Amino acid sequence: MKIHLKALGCRLNEAELEQWSQSFRAAGHAVVAAAPDADVVVLNTCAVTQEASAKSRRLLNRLYRENPAAKLIVSGCYATLQATEVANTLGVDLVVPNTEKDQLPHKVMETFALPVMPEIATEPGENSLFVRGRHRAFIKIQDGCRYRCTFCIVTVARGEERSRTEVSIIEEINQLTSQGVQEVVLTGVHVGGYGSDLVDSSLYSLVQRILTETDIPRIRFASVEPWDLPEDFFALFSNPRLMPHMHLPIQSGADSVLRRMARRCKTTEFAQLVAQARTAIPEFNVTTDIIVGFPGETEEEWRATVEFVERIGFGYVHIFTYSARAGTKAAGLANPITEAIKKQRSQELHQIVERSQQAWLQRQVGKAVSVLWERSREQDGRLIYTGYTPNYCKVITRPDDTRQLENQITTVRLSLNSQEEGVLLGV
DSSP states (O other): OEEEEEEOSSHHHHHHHHHHHHHHHHTTOEEOSOGGGOSEEEEEEOOSSHHHHHHHHHHHHHHHHHOTTSEEEEEEHHHHHTHHHHHTSTTEEEEEOGGGGGGHHHHHHHHTTOOOOOGGGSOTTOOOOOSSOSSEEEEEOEEOOSOOOTTOSHHHHHOSOEEOOHHHHHHHHHHHHHTTOOEEEEEOSSGGGTTTTSSSOOHHHHHHHHHHHOOOSEEEEOOOOSSSOOTTGGGGGGSTTBOSEEEOOOBOSOHHHHHHHTOSOOHHHHHHHHHHHHHHSTTOEEEEEEEESOTTOOHHHHHHHHHHHHHHTOSEEEEEEOOOOTTSGGGGOSSOOOHHHHHHHHHHHHHHHHHHHHHHHHHHTTOEEEEEEEEEEEETTEEEEEEEOTTOOEEEEOOSSOOOOTTOEEEEEEEEOSSSTTOEEEO
């Protein structure tokens, strides 16, 4: 049978698709890149914002229109939170909630009695990277979160924390390395809380073992909440295989707003964390999330956020305009912010972030750095490659020769790129 896998939203959803792909392939099924070519279509949905839920609905309907004859299976946060609605959607054959998604391939094969080939009949070491290519893989190290930030619906959809064993993670990384993967990204709902449900395990010990027991050239983190990291955590980055970039979502630069959000980090603690990282590793890149227009956000609180973002000097900021999510505590908070004020504040912050990003990129100019080249496109008869530096600056290069750089790590010297904003040029 031919299986098409599709995901919306976070890196965790992407990592789950790769795990499902491996399971389906091991059972003798083929994973195909296009929905119209599939016998079974699996959608991993997102519900982090109202717009994400709407995108999930639209994609669900589009996949059915593209291939109404295929079995349509839906999982993920939107499918978990709106299970009845999704189950009643035209064309949906099976809804798999987040609590059961680790068994999704088995449930699909069992429910629809898909024919299965013996595992020995499948190609040995077949790559689980079904569409992305062989350069980077997302590794799901845990799921769920023990905390309840007032704006977050994901913790409701994902449930309590559940960590994979260190052994299983290392085995997966070693398998991917043997297939030519150059970089892994450790992902989860609460990555910093990895190991909280295991004996003698933590994110620190996991990373130590990965560095010792694997040969993967590059290791990154997906979003990591800025708490639960031990004081000596950044000492790990003395190993050059651990890439000097972390996405640490702060959400607001005002402690009073952070309290209403039930965040477990104050701005002073966050600033100290960033200082630790930048002291331990020069040019360590810190990126973050900011929610604009959280209920009750005063002008004074907003100015504190603006000042905080300017003072920290983030390499990039994901800016989210607050929207109420049914089922969260924040949806019932008093003094909602008008859409006009949200828009004005968002525009102001975008301008500040653009200046901060440009200043960050300017500091990279002239440095000789290694880049993992990921994709290529043709322009004016020449191939142009795109990749990322260790500290996650996007770079393009236009080699003069006909070298094939995709999935290669080479050293280039950085300069400003006049043709594409926010991207450096490697020569």
